[in-house]
Amino acid sequence: xxxxxxxxxxxxxxxxxxxxxxxxxxxxxxxxxxxxxxxxxxxxxxxxxxxxxxxxxxxxxxxxxxxxxxxxxxxxxxxxxxxxxxxxxxxxxxxxxxxxxxxxxxxxxxxxxxxxxxxxxxxxxxxxxxxxxxxxxxxxxxxxxxxxxxxxxxxxxxxxxxxxxxxxxxxxxxxxxxxxxxxxxxxxxxxxxxxxxxxxxxxxxxxxxxxxxxxxxxxxxxxxxxxxxxxxxxxxxxxxxxxxxxxxxxxxxxxxxxxxxxxxxxxxxxxxxxxxxxxxxxxxxxxxxxxxxxxxxxxxxxxxxxxxxxxxxxxxxxxxxxxxxxxxxxxxxxxxxxxxxxxxxxxxxxxxxxxxxxxxxxxxxxxxxxxxxxxxxxxxxxxxxxxxxxxxxxxxxxxxxxxxxxxxxxxxxxxxx
Amino acid sequence: xxxxxxxxxxxxxxxxxxxxxxxxxxxxxxxxxxxxxxxxxxxxxxxxxxxxxxxxxxxxxxxxxxxxxxxxxxxxxxxxxxxxxxxxxxxxxxxxxxxxxxxxxxxxxxxxxxxxxxxxxxxxxxxxxxxxxxxxxxxxxxxxxxxxxxxxxxxxxxxxxxxxxxxxxxxxxxxxxxxxxxxxxxxxxxxxxxxxxxxxxxxxxxxxxxxxxxxxxxxxxxxxxxxxxxxxxxxxxxxxxxxxxxxxxxxxxxxxxxxxxxxxxxxxxxxxxxxxxxxxx
Numbered sequence: 178x179x180x181x182x183x184x185x186x187x188x189x190x191x192x193x194x195x196x197x198x199x200x201x202x203x204x205x206x207x208x209x210x211x212x213x214x215x216x217x218x219x220x221x222x223x224x225x226x227x228x229x230x231x232x233x234x235x236x237x238x239x240x241x242x243x244x245x246x247x248x249x250x251x252x253x254x255x256x257x258x259x260x261x262x263x264x265x266x267x268x269x270x271x272x273x274x275x276x277x278x279x280x281x282x283x284x285x286x287x288x289x290x291x292x293x294x295x296x297x298x299x300x301x302x303x304x305x306x307x308x309x310x311x312x313x314x315x316x317x318x319x320x321x322x323x324x325x326x327x328x329x330x331x332x333x334x335x336x337x338x339x340x341x342x343x344x345x346x347x348x349x350x351x352x353x354x355x356x357x358x359x360x361x362x363x364x365x366x367x368x369x370x371x372x373x374x375x376x377x378x379x380x381x382x383x384x385x386x387x388x389x390x391x392x393x394x395x396x397x398x399x400x401x402x403x404x405x406x407x408x409x410x411x412x413x414x415x416x417x418x419x420x421x422x423x424x425x426x427x428x429x430x431x432x433x434x435x436x437x438x439x440x441x442x443x444x445x446x447x448x449x450x451x452x453x454x455x456x457x458x459x460x461x462x463x464x465x466x467x468x469x470x471x472x473x474x475x476x477x478x479x480x481x482x483x484x485x486x487x488x489x490x491x492x493x494x495x496x497x498x499x500x501x502x503x504x505x506x507x508x509x510x511x512x513x514x515x516x517x518x519x520x521x522x523x524x525x526x527x528x529x530x531x532x533x534x535x536x537x538x539x540x541x542x543x544x545x546x547x548x549x550x551x552x553x554x555x556x557x558x559x560x561x562x563x564x565x566x567x568x569x570x571x572x573x574x575x576x577x578x579x580x581x582x583x584x585x586x587x588x589x590x591x592x593x594x
Numbered sequence: 595x596x597x598x599x600x601x602x603x604x605x606x607x608x609x610x611x612x613x614x615x616x617x618x619x620x621x622x623x624x625x626x627x628x629x630x631x632x633x634x635x636x637x638x639x640x641x642x643x644x645x646x647x648x649x650x651x652x653x654x655x656x657x658x659x660x661x662x663x664x665x666x667x668x669x670x671x672x673x674x675x676x677x678x679x680x681x682x683x684x685x686x687x688x689x690x691x692x693x694x695x696x697x698x699x700x701x702x703x704x705x706x707x708x709x710x711x712x713x714x715x716x717x718x719x720x721x722x723x724x725x726x727x728x729x730x731x732x733x734x735x736x737x738x739x740x741x742x743x744x745x746x747x748x749x750x751x752x753x754x755x756x757x758x759x760x761x762x763x764x765x766x767x768x769x770x771x772x773x774x775x776x777x778x779x780x781x782x783x784x785x786x787x788x789x790x791x792x793x794x795x796x797x798x799x800x801x802x803x804x805x806x807x808x809x810x811x812x813x814x815x816x817x818x819x820x821x822x823x824x825x826x827x828x829x830x831x832x833x834x835x836x837x838x839x840x841x842x843x844x845x846x847x848x849x850x851x852x853x854x855x856x857x858x859x860x861x862x863x864x865x866x867x868x869x870x871x872x873x874x875x
Contacts, residue, residue: 193655194867308595312611320610325618332626335675345649350640353870355645357629357635367621506723583653590655593834 183545189581191342194587196580197430206576209569216566219559220295228298230559238538241556242296245564247379247533249285250323251407252526255415256330257365257372262446264365270442273435276337277426277584278419283330284574288567290327295563315378315385322375326497329368333361337582373408380407383536390475394465402461405537413450413456414529415441417522424519426579433591434584441512444522448506451525455499462495484549486539494535498528499507643767647782651677653875657831658723662816663689665823677766678723681813682802684806710736710825712743712851720815721824724782724873728815731802736785736810738769739799743828744781747871748772748795749854756792756800762805763787764812770800775856785810828871835870836862 186199196202222230233240241304259278262268269452271278294300307324310317339345339354377400383392384401394401427434481488505511505521512518542552556564578584595612596602602689636645651659661672662680668689680686709717715721719729725744729737740748753773763769769783787803787810794800836859853856869875 187865192875193866195863308599309601310595312607312610321615325615325622328622332622340649340653346644348646349637351649352636352645353629353633353644353809355634355649357626357663358630359632360625363621363625367618367625373619586653590657593655593657 180379185405189341189343191581191583191589194432194592198276202576202580206573209576210486212565212569213257213573214349216562216564216569219562220566222559223295223298223563224300232554232557232560237552237554239541241538241555241560241564242292243426244534244537245567246292246296247290247537248374248479248530249281249289250379251414251529252418252532253282253289253415254372254376254411255419256285256333258412258415259419260333260365261369263297264362265369268442269438271441272423273441273585273587274419274423276582276586277423278415279330279333279337280575280578280582280584281422284571286323286327286330288571290323291570292563292567295484315382318378319375319382322371322378324369326371326375329364331352332357333364333368334555336361337578337584340583341561341581372411376408377404380404380536383540386540387473389540389543389545390473391468391480391543391545392536393469393473394461395469402457402464406454406458407462409450409454410529410532413447413454416455417451417502417525418565419443420447420522421519421526423585424515426575430579431452433589434588436587437513437515439496439587440515440518444506444512444518447522447525448503451499452507454502455495458495458499462491463476463561471485480543483543486535486542490531490535490539494528494531498524498531596698603813622786643764646768648677650873650875654873655870655875656740657827658833658873660827662686662820662824663768665816665820665827667823676844678814679766681711681811686813689757695824702716708718708821710822711829712849713746713825715742715821715825717818720784720812720817721821722784722815723824724766724783724784725828725871726782726784728784728812730810734805735790736787736803736805737799738784738801738803745795745831746851746853746855747868748774748779749856751795754794756794757789757790761789762806763801766812772868774868775864779868780874781872784815785812820872832867832871835867 183199190196197205219230231240256278259275263271263275294303297303306317306320310321312318336354336358339350345351345354349532352517380403381401383389384394384396384403386392392403395404396404419439423434423440423443429508464487478488480486481491499557502524505517506525510517511521538554542554544551597604602608623836636642640767656673659674661669661674663686664672664821674683676683708717719727721727722742725741725747727739727741729739731737751772751774753771755771755773756764757770763783763786765783768780770781770846772779772781781800785803786806789801789805790804791802792800793802832855855863856862
């Protein structure tokens with residue numbers, strides 16, 4: 178018996194694929210909308226009352242929001258890296274996930290920029306950073322690059338939206354979509370350039386902190402080693418995040434979205450870059466333990482004397498969430514077994530999130546002067562609600578995109594009997 | 595940011611950093627501008643229909659994009675990436691040249707009637723992959739209609755929107771629209787031409803067109819011995835698109851095709867089936 182469907186909704190869904198009923202979709206979106214609403218109220222409090230709504234202070238100025246920003250920007254790197262592999266290096270197999278990668282990238286970056294606006298506390302003065310830039314600051318570079326890259330992502334997202342079944346009936350939109358798609362390689366190249374620099378500068382931001390020996394690193398010319406490690410780690414986990422998201426969307430929607438080979442390819446790319454990253458991170462850590470840190474008067478083991486940040490965190494970051502997933506992703510048998518491949522991808526994503534957590538929270542918590550205490554910080558509900566709002570915003574935007582846009586071009590073929 | 599802004603200095607840092615930033619902005623703006631200008635140019639050159647087809651074509655499932663030379667057994671597997679524009683395909687040109695040398699005797703006889711899997715597929719006309727046909731007439735015009743499989747798919751449509759006399763239609767562009775079971779499908783034109791007369795389902799043809807140029811491009815249309823294997827694939831595609839998920843594909847074990855398929859499969863997703871068969875993803 179055919180299910181009765183809303184005609185407007187039906188006309189928006191691409192032909193040849195099936196989507197859950199509008200009623201089910203509504204009940205899926207509802208709780209996320211609730212989380213988003215609570216988050217928007219928390220954002221309102223932060224902007225209207227002030228940043229005293231958070232548990233951050235002048236000493237602990239980077240909290241859960243900056244951790245979120247760094248983590249989502251690293252995970253969102255899948256967009257630029259997939260675009261680079263597809264449009265510049267012509268890895269055509271990645272056509273199967275490029276649309277989804279762009280949407281994920283857009284969500285990650287727009288979410289990050291949104292939270293930054295709240296974190297700055299004075300969003301109406303955000304233009305100051307552009308009008309009076311301190312060009313010697315890594316943060317200025319991050320601000321400029323992220324703004325430009327978000328614009329690039331919005332332009333890259335536009336043809337995906339314009340391909341919607343109803344919108345493409347409008348001739349001007351259909352032709353514009355066709356033409357913008359033809360010049361997409363230019364934007365892919367620019368996106369790679371911008372991502373390279375802002376991912377790097379986010380790492381450089383910590384590496385240049387001479388007053389924070391836990392984070393301070395030496396490097397090449399004006400760039401500390403963290404500059405390069407952040408680029409590499411983001412490029413490495415970007416494909417893992419796409420792999421994981423494709424799998425989870427496939428499970429929730431109960432549809433085959435891409436061929437198995439695409440999962441394997443994403444795993445292989447991610448594993449190759451991750452093993453290089455783990456190697457360089459290990460060398461960097463050894464140099465830091467044996468040279469950089471002692472040279473500024475801090476034996477490295479002292480940093481790990483403060484609970485809960487023991488040496489276990491270093492082990493977890495490099496071995497558990499670095500080396501192990503890298504070896505798994507590179508293993509041919511794992512590449513053929515999706516549950517294991519997804520497990521490895523999740524571990525890799527957790528690794529980059531842990532790295533960003535360590536660089537942000539642990540760096541600020543550790544004392545740097547003899548009279549400094551070990552600082553502890555627990556985010557307020559407003560901070561957590563804002564965090565939740567970004568996640569909910571992401572789920573909602575992705576859900577609508579998945580329902581009405583062609584995120585996975587192989588879906589129709591794979592689900593045809 | 596600019597020389598006139600307080601605090602700006604002409605030092606290397608400012609010049610390099612802001613130079614790169616403005617270059618990035620310029621690339622974004624110029625890329626969007628190029629796309630916009632090309633869009634305007636496409637409209638001026640009336641390329642909307644060919645662009646729509648090219649755009650749609652790449653969204654078609656691979657089963658709908660089989661190369662015509664796979665039907666004739668010249669290739670085991672070959673998917674078209676050329677929007678069925680066989681005139682622009684180097685492989686097609688080579689194969690046609692080869693075939694002409696070997697098989698001139700296979701030319702179909704005029705007005706020959708052919709019944710394939712219960713479908714009337716006369717050989718006096720050329721078939722478009724979107725289930726339309728074009729028949730050259732002695733006065734130089736072309737008659738355009740919908741093939742037997744196509745007409746059984748649309749059955750008795752709720753509404754047909756034919757172009758007005760004088761309208762120019764383009765090969766692979768929209769010829770007319772059909773509304774059936776809440777689904778609006780565009781039926782594709784097999785050849786370029788100017789509409790000189792309109793018919794309808796009751797007349798067995800839909801349009802009569804006068805060619806716009808001296809040479810009418812028909813190289814992309816199927817004919818002769820290509821029709822049987824193509825139709826077999828189309829019937830398979832139809833069966834797959836009508837298949838019930840829990841049952842899988844089934845095969846008819848005899849009988850004649852009914853006049854209106856939708857009456858036999860009232861619960862099928864006809865929007866999807868019509869889109870699939872008439873090549874409108």
